[in-house]
Amino acid sequence: MNDPHPWAAGLESLHDQVWLRLQRGVADRHAAARHPVLATVAPVGMPQARTVVLRAADPEARLLEVHTDIHSAKIADLRANPHAALHVWDAGAHLQTRIEARATILTGDAVAAIWARVPDPARQSYGTRPAPGTPIADALAYDKPADPAAFAVLRLEVLAIDAVHLGQRHRRARWRRETGWRGEWLAP
């Protein structure tokens, strides 16, 4: 039987595939990497996980970007502990990608150019009143005025990537910044 994913057999081709699929997530709203799960650690030490939208992926700079409301809980989490994990399960590729990253929170003038390119309907995701996660008396007792002051960009500097390909035999590899992105196979 032919291997449907020959790129899974080599460390370099597997690494390339991970970044290719992250870039596809940015470009194509139907790609698996469009909606990663972002995990953070709340100030009390509780892990938190939620779906986000991947907005940028730069393989050369090893940066990823996610947009969020500055008043959301994930911002409070990342201010206390800037480490984040991103998780993508790509069913078509039989590929799980796990990313460790350090987040920088950008707002205001630093993201004005990005805000200018956010389409009108999407702008309503930033500036919910009361702030996201606030208890409200009724399910619909909130407003969504577009508020550039609530718009934040999470710039995620990738520190490590762990990829698992589920094939006839599973293959798992890891790449880390601290070892110059030299890949290594791991027992899956």
Added chain:
Amino acid sequence: MNDPHPWAAGLESLHDQVWLRLQRGVADRHAAARHPVLATVAPVGMPQARTVVLRAADPEARLLEVHTDIHSAKIADLRANPHAALHVWDAGAHLQTRIEARATILTGDAVAAIWARVPDPARQSYGTRPAPGTPIADALAYDKPADPAAFAVLRLEVLAIDAVHLGQRHRRARWRRETGWRGEWLAP
């Protein structure tokens, strides 16, 4: 236009739907909740997220179960910090479920009856040599002998549930053990 998900309009029906879909994940390998993302905190404080298989969901006891290899990194994470988050995105229901839980690690005699019901092919997931995450010289330089001594059950005691339904207008609610599971609406 008719609401395709009338259960999203009430706190109680939304809560019921969350548990119904968790139970469906256990029973049906094609259900969204079959493969939640489990987030933990590594001893160094880094969040970690990976796909798991949901093996049990008990709405009365508010317990969930996941099986794992006792030598996997998630076990080390949970020994240092027993808190875990589970995340399910159910595309068909337009429903994101986020669960906060406290994990108990069960092994040996305590899980012998569960091990006895694990089908033969699935048993190979427990006992990988070298241990999962160990660097290996070649992608396939590992063995998967079924080893009951490596079989662990994560029993997850649910502490809180946060659900978001994405409809014409989004609805978000939360239920917590510490307030007797009384639900409340949150700004999404």
